[in-house]
Amino acid sequence: MLKTIACFKWVIDDADIRIDAGTRKLVLDRAGYKISAYDRNAIEEAVLLQEKHGGTVCAVTVAPSSAKACLKDALSRGPDNACYINDPSFADLAPAQTVSILAAGIKAGIEFDLIICGEGSGDLYTQQVGPALAETLGIPCITYVNKLTYSESDRRITAERKLEDGIEVVSAALPALVTILPDINTPRIPTLKQVLGAAKKPALNVTLDSLGPAGDPCLKTVGIQAAVMDRKKIRFAADAEGIRAAVGALLKEVAIA
Amino acid sequence: MDFNLTEEHKLIRANVREFCEKFVDPIAEQTDAEPKFPMETVKKLAEQDLLGIPYPTEYGGAGSDYLSYIIVIEELSRACATTGFTLEVHSSLASFPLFKFGTEEQKKKYLVPLCKGEMLGAFALTEPGAGTDAGAASTVAVKDGDHYVLNGSKIFISNAPVAGVIIAFALTDKSKGTKGLSAFIVPQGTPGLIIGKHLNKMGIRGSLTSEVLFKDCRVPAENLLGQENQGFKIAMMTLDGGRIGIAAQALGIAQAALDESIHYSKERVQFGKPIAALQAIQWMIANMATEIEASRFLTYKAAWNYDQGLPYSKEAAMAKLFASETAARQTNRAVQVHGGIGFIKGHKVERLYRDAKITEIYEGTSEVMRMVISGSVLR
Numbered sequence: 001m002l003k004t005i006a007c008f009k010w011v012i013d014d015a016d017i018r019i020d021a022g023t024r025k026l027v028l029d030r031a032g033y034k035i036s037a038y039d040r041n042a043i044e045e046a047v048l049l050q051e052k053h054g055g056t057v058c059a060v061t062v063a064p065s066s067a068k069a070c071l072k073d074a075l076s077r078g079p080d081n082a083c084y085i086n087d088p089s090f091a092d093l094a095p096a097q098t099v100s101i102l103a104a105g106i107k108a109g110i111e112f113d114l115i116i117c118g119e120g121s122g123d124l125y126t127q128q129v130g131p132a133l134a135e136t137l138g139i140p141c142i143t144y145v146n147k148l149t150y151s152e153s154d155r156r157i158t159a160e161r162k163l164e165d166g167i168e169v170v171s172a173a174l175p176a177l178v179t180i181l182p183d184i185n186t187p188r189i190p191t192l193k194q195v196l197g198a199a200k201k202p203a204l205n206v207t208l209d210s211l212g213p214a215g216d217p218c219l220k221t222v223g224i225q226a227a228v229m230d231r232k233k234i235r236f237a238a239d240a241e242g243i244r245a246a247v248g249a250l251l252k253e254v255a256i257a
Numbered sequence: 258m259d260f261n262l263t264e265e266h267k268l269i270r271a272n273v274r275e276f277c278e279k280f281v282d283p284i285a286e287q288t289d290a291e292p293k294f295p296m297e298t299v300k301k302l303a304e305q306d307l308l309g310i311p312y313p314t315e316y317g318g319a320g321s322d323y324l325s326y327i328i329v330i331e332e333l334s335r336a337c338a339t340t341g342f343t344l345e346v347h348s349s350l351a352s353f354p355l356f357k358f359g360t361e362e363q364k365k366k367y368l369v370p371l372c373k374g375e376m377l378g379a380f381a382l383t384e385p386g387a388g389t390d391a392g393a394a395s396t397v398a399v400k401d402g403d404h405y406v407l408n409g410s411k412i413f414i415s416n417a418p419v420a421g422v423i424i425a426f427a428l429t430d431k432s433k434g435t436k437g438l439s440a441f442i443v444p445q446g447t448p449g450l451i452i453g454k455h456l457n458k459m460g461i462r463g464s465l466t467s468e469v470l471f472k473d474c475r476v477p478a479e480n481l482l483g484q485e486n487q488g489f490k491i492a493m494m495t496l497d498g499g500r501i502g503i504a505a506q507a508l509g510i511a512q513a514a515l516d517e518s519i520h521y522s523k524e525r526v527q528f529g530k531p532i533a534a535l536q537a538i539q540w541m542i543a544n545m546a547t548e549i550e551a552s553r554f555l556t557y558k559a560a561w562n563y564d565q566g567l568p569y570s571k572e573a574a575m576a577k578l579f580a581s582e583t584a585a586r587q588t589n590r591a592v593q594v595h596g597g598i599g600f601i602k603g604h605k606v607e608r609l610y611r612d613a614k615i616t617e618i619y620e621g622t623s624e625v626m627r628m629v630i631s632g633s634v635l636r
């Protein structure tokens with residue numbers, strides 16, 4: 001029986017972010033939320049392992065109490081149950097805080113053999129939560145995973161790590177934690193019955209009082225401004241001469257080599 | 258009063274959008290241009306439980322509500338009006354009468370495979386001589402022992418060539434006009450059922466629209482749907498619900514026209530600035546957005562009435578009337594915002610412009626909608 005936890009974060013849908021032209025501030029008042037992209041891969045990978053090897057999948061999130069809608073989204077993707085660790089103060093947590101809350105929540109009552117996290121979240125992409133969570137729980141961590149297999153006989157996982165200079169294959173005894181890359185799978189689109197069935201699946205509500213304080217952030221966001229990418233709007237003619245000039249300009253800027 | 262969609266409705270919309278990005282958008286142009294019926298998409302819709310959305314799970318449906326179904330048609334039509342309409346004909350026109358008037362046996366035999374997506378459905382009411390005036394039908398059904406023998410011809414029948422079953426209307430009592438019409442379940446392959454000429458259309462070109470001919474077509478008496486001479490009521494009730502679906506189709510087309518216009522007007526530069534900075538364009542966009550929002554409220558309200566078990570005939574007519582005329586106006590404006598390029602094949606607004614028109618015609622023309630609405634409010 002393989003007991004897997006898939007961690008996920010509920011993030012602002014980047015497609016909904018507007019920029020105020022004058023102040024360059026992000027306008028978020030009409031923005032929707034979604035499960036962070038790589039975390040959808042994490043949930044899918046956990047469900048794929050379950051389809052192959054049986055066991056259970058629990059989707060766990062640390063989120064503000066306003067994020068309850070994330071549960072049906074996560075549960076419609078296949079997990080058996082969810083754990084919603086929430087508090088009104090859990091907006092804009094620093095990675096270290098998220099880790100200590102997650103670890104406390106998991107220790108308080110979720111059994112697991114394997115934890116799957118996305119390599120980084122769609123909003124901050126610090127890549128810290130996975131490795132730091134493994135450290136806190138005292139289990140091995142494998143990052144940059146783009147292929148994962150589980151061997152029932154010796155209860156080990158084998159993972160392919162996609163590194164800059166090649167592929168590394170490693171293996172670890174369970175319990176362990178992996179952080180995965182999006183090429184690992186293609187998350188399925190939940191069927192309508194899965195969406196409707198999500199409400200019937202159990203979701204454990206864990207609040208801050210049952211876990212103790214989350215600690216102070218060691219990092220604080222004091223402001224966010226959109227980067228401006230002004231286009232140069234240089235015109236080149238479409239004839240041979242113009243194309244040569246365009247290629248020359250790109251070479252000069254080392255935009256192409 | 259609550260204008261919020263439920264969490265489920267929001268998820269359904271997000272999932273269908275993703276489905277469209279993956280499977281519908283990439284082939285929408287080809288579906289129109291070749292034209293090609295999107296059979297692969299239909300199969301994928303079945304896998305997503307989307308071919309029997311508002312029908313109970315015991316009949317193979319998803320057990321969801323009408324508003325979910327409407328949202329799905331809206332989103333599909335935003336990507337490809339042919340695809341949205343194909344689902345609408347299948348679920349509203351073919352499945353609804355079986356669900357509402359079918360016997361348990363008939364539901365098991367036909368509604369279940371329709372909802373599971375094992376076959377598609379069609380609805381054959383219109384005839385060359387009987388469009389708006391359904392009572393002028395000349396297709397007849399004569400009882401012969403334990404069979405009815407159908408003779409006559411139907412025209413403009415959507416999905417007919419790919420349908421596993423056709424809900425067909427024929428006169429069982431010629432002297433009574435609409436009061437002599439009956440509905441029959443005619444499975445594909447029934448001897449004497451002939452799928453005639455395919456029609457070459459202005460819009461929704463991927464949809465299959467054909468003549469359907471009955472030549473001494475013997476249908477078992479058990480395939481009578483509802484009671485003898487109840488056909489007109491069955492057809493009208495079916496069309497009432499269907500109209501909310503056409504409103505959703507129109508809404509999706511109009512929304513796509515707005516999306517394209519916003520995108521293009523921000524990119525296209527004339528006189529040194531994006532045309533979106535011109536008030537003439539801004540006003541067109543403002544009108545589009547406002548009329549689309551109004552269409553959406555009318556459409557969702559009609560679906561909500563349906564889900565609450567409230568009367569919805571007038572609401573459906575209003576939604577269809579307003580949303581279809583909105584789609585026609587907005588796609589016209591969208592081409593205008595695009596200028597010359599909007600008139601060129603391969604640009605989505607050119608397709609949207611052609612696709613919008615039919616929503617003012619089928620399942621009751623705009624004139625008929627005004628008759629239904631005035632009939633209701635002047636009562």
Ligand SMILES: Cc1cc2nc3c(=O)[nH]c(=O)nc-3n(C[C@H](O)[C@H](O)[C@H](O)COP(=O)(O)OP(=O)(O)OC[C@H]3O[C@@H](n4cnc5c(N)ncnc54)[C@H](O)[C@@H]3O)c2cc1C
Nearest residue numbers: 380381382383388389413414415466618619620621622624
């Ligand atoms: C692409 C396509 C798909 C279709 N799919 C189907 C299908 O699947 N099944 C099916 O049964 N039918 C289908 N139809 C038929 C469609 O529903 C009819 O075309 C429509 O109802 C109008 O009928 P008609 O074409 O005979 O027009 P007519 O009834 O001849 O109408 C012509 C004009 O006269 C107006 N008019 C008619 N009577 C009145 C009146 N009493 N008062 C005021 N104005 C009036 C109409 O509004 C219209 O403007 C389809 C049609 C098309 C084009």
